[in-house]
Amino acid sequence: AQKVTQAQTEISVVEKEDVTLDCVYETRDTTYYLFWYKQPPSGELVFLIRRNSFDEQNEISGRYSWNFQKSTSSFNFTITASQVVDSAVYFCALNLTPRPLVFGKGTRLSVIA
């Protein structure tokens, strides 16, 4: 069975603080993909990253960084120097092609000015 757990339901931070969103996944497959999406109030899903199970390198993209650790089945997402525009719901998701994505419950991030 596949499962994604985002234990943090809601997080509030003050602007310019760093924040890490946790994601723990479960799968018995060795080949899979992990995703992070941002969902602003308008509703559309904004793709942030896709990482395959064989690539454990951490990734940095501007203020965003991701830490993938297979040993702990985690794929955490850090926003550095958070901004008000980062306020959104963030979803972690797991995919075993050709099956559909399995989403976590999401973490609602509020960045306060």
Place this chain on the structure above:
Amino acid sequence: GAVVSQHPSRVICKSGTSVKIECRSLDFQATTMFWYRQFPKQSLMLMATSNEGSKATYEQGVEKDKFLINHASLTLSTLTVTSAHPEDSSFYICSARDLTGGDGELFFGEGSRLTVL
């Protein structure tokens, strides 16, 4: 990059009417599309898998006679909410798999917000 377009983005209808939502892959052929539903402050839940040229596969608890899915071409899947009721009010979002590159990357539509009065 590949684009998936959904229409309409917002729809308001009266209880008892039917509503059709379209999901199109604009620059690739999608033999498989997925339909998700998201209630307020909840996650995206898979409703069904739409397969081109064959019947859709519905998740447990999703009424296939209420949520009609048609995937008649390689670029279009439609979801029809029949006899809609207020409890069907939700955000519906589709995704399509692009097999062109070989790894089946998934792309999402913009979503359709349905409000049933």
